[in-house]
Amino acid sequence: MTKSLSWKQWLAASVAVLCVLAAIAWHQMSSRHASERYGSLTLLIPDSMAMDAPEVSIWTQAAAERGVLLTPLSISTWMRGVNYGAKAAQQAVIIPDTFHRRISDAAAQTLMDVVHAGGKAMVVQDGGLLDERGYYSPGQARFSAMLGVRYGDYDQYKENLSDYDEIMGSASTMEALGIPPGRYLNAKAAASLTSIAASDLARANPEFDSFVAGYTKDSQRFAVLKTDRPATPRILLQSADGNVVASIHRWGQGEAMFVNLPLTYLLERTDGIFLHGFLAYFSSEMVRQPSLLATPDGIGALVLNWHNDDRKAIGFLHTLQDEGIFDHGHQSMHFTAGPDVNREGDGLGMDLDHNPDAQEMVQKLRSQGHTIGNHGGWIHNYFGANANDSNGDDFEQYLDLNNQAVTKANGGQEPKEYSAPTGNQPLWVYDWMSAHGVKAYYTSGSVGMPPTRLWLGFRQVADAWAFPVLTYGQVASAEEASFQHMSVDEFGQWLQQLARFIEQTRTIRLSYFHPIGAVSYLPAVKAYIETMQGCADRAQCQFISMTEAADFLSSRAQVQWSLQEQGDDDVLTASHPQSLASMAWSIPKARYSGVQIQSGEANVQGTDQTWLVRAKAGQQLIMVLHRRP
Structure with missing residues (x-):
């Protein structure tokens, strides 16, 4: 005879079923x-x-x-x-x-x-x-x-x-994807600055008239x-x-x-x-x-990075000083400080420790608000040609010597910026930079990008910000332009395109020069800087050093923000452990008809396609975004 369940057993069974149902409901809700x-x-x-x-x-x-x-x-x-x-x-x-x-x-x-x-x-x-x-x-x-x-x-x-082929598109599409002029080239420039065959440049579709280029003489191909x-x-x-x-x-x-x-x-x-x-x-x-913009106050920013390789650079720096090049903003001035250039004992180097003219120039640049940094390893060309991933034990001494000399000339302040001689940056140099508190460094990788935390395979260089150089095909510096027999006008047109791009995209980009090359192309370089200064005068651009940009980006990385639905509106909430000052958001007008600041302090400015919201001091900001029907 089957025995009926007691009330306690029924209760236990019911509770178990309810727990299972609750778990299923919770699982459904959490997944949803x-x-x-x-x-x-x-x-x-x-x-x-x-x-x-x-x-x-x-x-x-x-x-x-x-x-x-x-x-x-x-x-x-x-x-x-x-x-x-x-x-x-x-x-x-x-x-x-x-x-x-x-x-x-x-x-x-x-x-x-x-x-x-x-x-x-x-x-x-x-x-x-x-x-x-x-x-x-x-x-x-x-x-x-x-x-x-x-x-x-x-x-x-x-x-x-x-x-495995080249990539083509319109100039407007390239720039909408964040690819700057020079990283994309028109057919004429591609023919002179890469090895793209003439037959590949002749296309029936005029829409696709630009090519993606790398920083090499060969065309860049992709799988x-x-x-x-x-x-x-x-x-x-x-x-x-x-x-x-x-x-x-x-x-x-x-x-x-x-x-x-x-x-x-x-x-x-x-x-x-x-x-x-x-x-x-x-x-x-x-x-x-x-989107949270990656520039202070959402204004486009130009980093001017100067590589001073040897003794001759000082004379050209004087010329550039006389032309007023360093009267604009804060720039990044990097020095290779040793007495030699190509090999030990050649005497062609800056010899910063024993060169009063070079020391005075460093002091002058510091007084103008520019940042002093290391340009690698003591003997510029020797380090650039011979340092590699496996000989760090032999070559680290050159970084130390350069750092000591530049630190002394920099009023005892250890530089927090670095650039690699000839762009040669072995893996052990990243560890050296980390040990010396480097915040920002020039790189010839990821050319054309804004500053980024560089990835080397599955290793991220998380201690410092990489500043990729802007390139025009295989040209980045004025010396490389001269190697290509490029006219001052053509080089200058590219620089003007960059100025426009930086303003319109509201991003940070780095251009680099050597003093000797800048003097050779002085009309183009001076016009570039004056164009950026005009943009700065309109409060649409700014000059910024690598260190200043790195400090801003590191602070920006601490911003916590989210978007939540609230009836017919969206609510954007942002916070920062210290201050939201200089942080800015771009709010698309195609989706939102207006922005209302509910809590905190910020300015709201309308542009053609976006609402630009610039936060002021304060740890929290709440804004209501009015969705279009």
């Missing part, structure tokens, strides 16, 4: 909440990957530097949140390249359904190209229809799935997957062979962006301008997020 990070892009990562894995940090650090809200989330958690009711129209997701090639058919379908229902997506090259077993889909890639581009067709191409030549999506960039490199496609009620470049891979190898650029473009142009 995680998938509904309002105002934030979502970086979908493999379930097996830690949130602080280097691959993930590459993206989250880039987002922080660009002032973009980005949240990493495992793809299964995101899928559950969508299935539990996260709003499709609020989804803005990224499938990254290189480390997230495999996703399930269910995840791929969920993403396509979300975009079709009104979400936004950015698919980066091989992101999601393989199924969970590591196999290609039959025929075209699963996201082809959503992206409007046929790609990833292994059945057709087999091992020849990709090309791109082969695609068809679609008519539907809006193509931003294409390869010289006509493959789609970047495009935007309407899919149902939403939009999807295809980026046919290995963004993660490129940043790991010190070419981060593309990951940063596309991340910012997706956020601002497609999702229309507010």
Whole structure:
């Protein structure tokens, strides 16, 4: 005979069932909440990957530097949140390249359904190209229809799935992606400053008249997957062979962006301008997020970095002083201080310890407010030609000697800026910089970028800010311009384009000169500085030293901010442990009709396309953003 349950057993069973239901409800709510990070892009990562894995940090650090809200989330958690009711129209997701090639058919379908229902997506090259077993889909890639581009067709191409080619686009698109003049070249400049073949420069489509260039004499080529030549999506960039490199496609009620470049891979190898650029473009142009600008008060800033290699530099510095070049803002003056240049004993060096003229020049520059820094290792050309990753034990002494001499000339203050002779920066130099408190350094990697925390593979140089140099093809300095037989007019036109770019993009960029080259191209250099000064007089630009920029960026990294939905408005809340002074946000007018300061102090200024909000002193700021219907 079956014995009936006692009331205590019934109660225990009921409690157990309620606990299970509560756990399920909590799990559903937490998954939905995680998938509904309002105002934030979502970086979908493999379930097996830690949130602080280097691959993930590459993206989250880039987002922080660009002032973009980005949240990493495992793809299964995101899928559950969508299935539990996260709003499709609020989804803005990224499938990254290189480390997230495999996703399930269910995840791929969920993403396509979300975009079709009104979400936004950015698919980066091989992101999601393989199924969970590591196999290609039959025929075209699963996201082809959503992206409007046929790609990833292994059945057709087999091992020849990709090309290695130049990238082309319009000048306006390049600049919208944060690529400055000189990092992109028109056909005429590309023909003279790279080895791009003339046949590749002649294109029927006049829209794609500019080429991405590196800091080498050879053209810069990229690995791109082969695609068809679609008519539907809006193509931003294409390869010289006509493959789609970047495009935007309407899919149902939403939009999807295809980026046919290995963004993660490129940043790991010190070419981060593309990951940063596309991340910012997706956020601002497609999702229309507010962004935290990376310049003091949201004003474009020019870093002028002077490399003084030898004794002759002092005479040219006098000429530049007489021309008023150093009467503008705060600049970064770096010195190689030893008595030799090419080899020990040649006597061609500055010999700062025993050169009264050089010492007086350093004091003059300091009195003008400029920052004194180290230009590497004591014997400029010898260090630049011979230091490498394996001989730090022999060459570190030259950094120490240079540092001691420059510190003495700098009134006993150890320099906090560094630039590498001939751009040669072995790995052990980063450790030396960290030990000596260097805050900022010049780099020939990631050319054209704003200041960044450089990645060397999966190692981030987190102690100091890297300042990539601006380049015009294989030209960065005036000496290199002379090597290319470039006219003063052409060099000057490039510098004027940079001045305009810095003002319009409200970013920090670095130009570097040697005194001898600057004197040779003096009309162009002087006009460049005067143009920037005119912009500064209008309060639209500023001169800034590397140290000042690094201090600002390190302070900016402590800003905590978020965006929350509040009825028909959004509320942006920001805080800083010391002060929000000089922090600025760009608020897109396409999404918001106005900005109201609810708490804290800030100025709101309207521009053509944005509301510019500049914070004043105070630790907290709350602003209400009025959404357009």
